[in-house]
Amino acid sequence: MNCLICVGVAERILCSGPWEERDCPECGRYRVSDELILALIDQGQIFDVSKTRRWLDDQRTAGCTPSIEVHEALLVP
Template sequence: MNCLICVGVAQRIQCAGPWEERDCPDCGRYRVSDELILTLMEQGQIFDVSKTRSWLASQRIDGFIPSIEVHEALLVP
């Protein structure tokens, strides 16, 4: 399975709800909403790897698995 952020090798984690969860050696463990994945695919967008990794790191301070939803993603054409 591939990381949804950097496209490197990642482990897919089973989770409840409308999410895809991954554990990547470089990006860490995170969730991305199915809605965001579909939006990215439809618009031909990808994550900015360094900005996303920084955001994920800032979200982990509270000890929770970060979840990226549509309203948190920056979609740039």
């Protein structure tokens, strides 16, 4: 399986709900909403790897697996 952020090799984690969860050696463990994945595909967008990794690191200070939803992502054409 591939990382949804950097496209490197990542482990897919089974989770309930409308999410894809990955554990990447470079990006760490995170969830991305199915809605966001579809929006990215529809718009031909990808994550900005360095910005997303920084955001994930900031979110991990709360001690839980970060979840990226549409309202938290920047979809720039």
